[in-house]
Amino acid sequence: MFERLAELVIRRSRLILVVAVVALALMGAAGVGAFGKLLGGGFDDPASQSTRAGEVIGEKFGGETNLVLLVRAPGGRVDAPAARQHGRALVAGLRKEQGLENVISYWDTDHPDLRSGDAREALVLAHVKGDETQQDETAKSIIETWTGDYLGALTVRAGGGTAVGDDIGTQVGKDLVLAEAIAVPITLILLLFVFGSAVAALLPLVIGVFAVMGTFAELFLLGSVTEVSVFSVNLTTALGLGLGIDYALLMVSRFREQLAAGESVEDAVRLTVHTAGRTVAFSAATVAAALAALLVFPQYFLRSFGYAGIGVVAIAAVSTLLVMPALFVVLGHRVNAGRLPWLNRARSDHRESGWGRLARTVMRRPALTALPVLAVLLLAASPLLGITFGTPDERVLPEDAQSRQVASVLEEKFNGSDEAALHVVIDGPVDRTPLQSYALTLSELGGVARVETSTGTYTDGRPAAAGTGNAALGRPDAQRINVVSALPPKSDRAQDLVEKVRAVTPPDGSRPLVGGVDAALVDSKDSIGGRLPLAVTLVALTTFLLLFLFTGSIVQPLRALLLNLISLGATLGVMTWIFQDGNLSSVLGFTAQPMPVTMTVLMFCVAFGLSMDYEVFVTSRIKELHDLGSDNESAVANGLGRTGRIVSAAACLLAVTFFAFGTAELSFLQVFGLGSGLAILIDAVAVRGVLVPAAMRLLGRSAWYAPRFLRRFHERYGLSETGPAPRPAAVPEPAPGAPYPKDPTRV
Known part of the structure; x- marks a missing residue:
């Protein structure tokens, strides 16, 4: 397949580039309309009891206070x-x-x-x-x-809710502008240093533009037929540029390596598409599989990131496999044009790379080197034992935000807030006496300040002194009951109160629905928690299958899944220690609170996908050398030596984009940005640099084991076709940015 693709690109390179430019223009024209189709919100489960309660209140009582x-x-x-x-x-x-x-x-x-x-x-x-x-x-x-x-x-x-949403929306815009103002210039400068030439440094931007514009067009189409969150735009831009950097760095490095080995431009393109192109295809599949897990959740906030993530990955991969080789054919050796003179320093071509030396050091003492790293990662993961979850509220805003200040005054100076109350609605007629009895029982629950109904106000199991009801809470065909709490909103006790209210026996023949902010939090946690095992299972199964098809081994997928879970556990543990426990709050300027459940799930899927991205980068080169006859230790050391610089450079560039969100004043953006960036660096350094070579050395030949029937399956269905054999390189792959020898076939 990849051989045919390479031949097509070589024969029709200019036509492909013309078609690509036209497609980019069309995608850009459609993508502009996406912003008019995208929606805010999307954090609630539309089938939950709290959502249905809000719908009934909106239909029969004019809506909840927001x-x-x-x-x-x-x-x-x-x-x-x-x-x-x-x-x-x-x-x-x-x-x-x-x-x-x-x-x-x-x-x-x-x-x-x-x-x-x-x-x-x-x-x-x-x-x-x-x-x-x-x-x-x-x-x-x-x-x-x-x-x-x-x-x-x-x-x-x-x-109130809408004011908090307005403040968050305004602050998100400011935070993203600041983050991009920091990340984009730094990324562009680093691209020049990593690639070493102006022309090569522009190639990731080409792929990034295609990925972002194509995904905007996809969101426009999806937004026309279903609900899509406006926040998906943020993932589109960050991931589009990040994957453009990852894939371009892999492709350019392999193309330059083949040119340096004396290959012609056409043969270099063939080898690049067959090796690096195959890696890109599998990498994109693993990242898309991780992000596809977001589609199982009912909240369209999370589903939207699945739509955007799958789209941006697919378009980035297709662009890399078609546009990038076509540019190689047209540019040829000019891919190195515009070299930075201060990077044209001499380098010994016979030195083993630092990553290769690290791999050999680890494999000499695998247990001795891996155990301390594992101990540190497990210690970092330990705060997960006390993790709790919540949803964004006014506390994610800076302290000078107007809606947050109002919330503070309501808590300090008022006897409970109607906006934060539990709203119980009975969609049907209820007689006065059973309604009174039900309200009296609710008022006896611990933490309830008062219960307001159309028949009266009740406290501590008896009518209030005033004894008058609110006629607006009663309808001939429905009744609304406000359970005003004296508990801090979204606290554990407030959430327990939701369950207690739902457990109270209602009037005969009625089925009350309990809504409000605390009820919405309980329902959101239950909804996401109920779907999370399915999402994790789908990620694990699809990742296992893809890595098996890629490697032909059942051990490699299990090793990859285990190491990725350890690194992600460490990342989530550090984020819990910082944002839930309040460490570094004075430095980062946030208020400690439970981990945002939707952002935690999103961060897990994004970080897992990017970890598998680097897993495929490294494993592909190790497997290539192993299939060419290298023993396991040499394949790991040389494979990591050739890809370690690529992975570390790509990880640093992508981490810059995510770490820029650390400047945000919204704490949930800080969680997502710092967590994703930290996960990338842990994976690139600790996992790829130490744990992978240690695991491969300990596993030995069993690292490539598969039962006989699965080997036959892989031979038939796995993408391990025989391609053009790469000519042994005359020299080891130069470091990104180092000069390449002149092509001896050129005059």
């Missing part, structure tokens, strides 16, 4: 005549907004729970209509219009 306006009377009390007059004017103006409904305030109800203990602040509660994207747009307009000083008498600040 916007809280904190109104302060700077010069006095909110009950003062002037403050009351201006407060009612504020509420009247808000009720005229088309995107708001269920607007209630302290000045309408005189409800004491809508006024702070010192009477200087009052609340206006409202529901922002529409889906999550429409809510974001409406909330932004409302906040810009109504917050700040109002008539010189009141100060208005916005909080």
